[in-house]
């Protein structure tokens with residue numbers, strides 16, 4: 001096999017790889033694109049998807065193109081609960097009704113040390 005032919009084989013493999021994106025990856029992409037906290041480049045990295053595959057996805061998946069448009073316009077809704085850091089233990093938690101700490105225990109510690 002000559003050098004040129006080997007290069008051609010490698011190229012066609014790469015193209016095939018770009019086209020095969022699993023349903024799971026497509027669903028995960030749509031899901032993660034809804035989060036305003038994640039950048040598109042981070043999502044692609046997490047899911048091991050290239051730019052070309054994302055373009056492909058946005059063409060064949062009806063959910064992804066509108067999400068990308070929304071992102072570009074900065075209109076992504078923040079529909080996940082806001083995470084806070086517990087001032088006592090430093091853990092992340094979802095505050096319920098203005099709760100300041102992750103647990104009663106931490107609340108007591110925060111009150112004592114305040």
Ligand SMILES: [Zn+2]
Pocket residue numbers: 086087088089090091101102103106
């Ligand atoms: Zn805590």
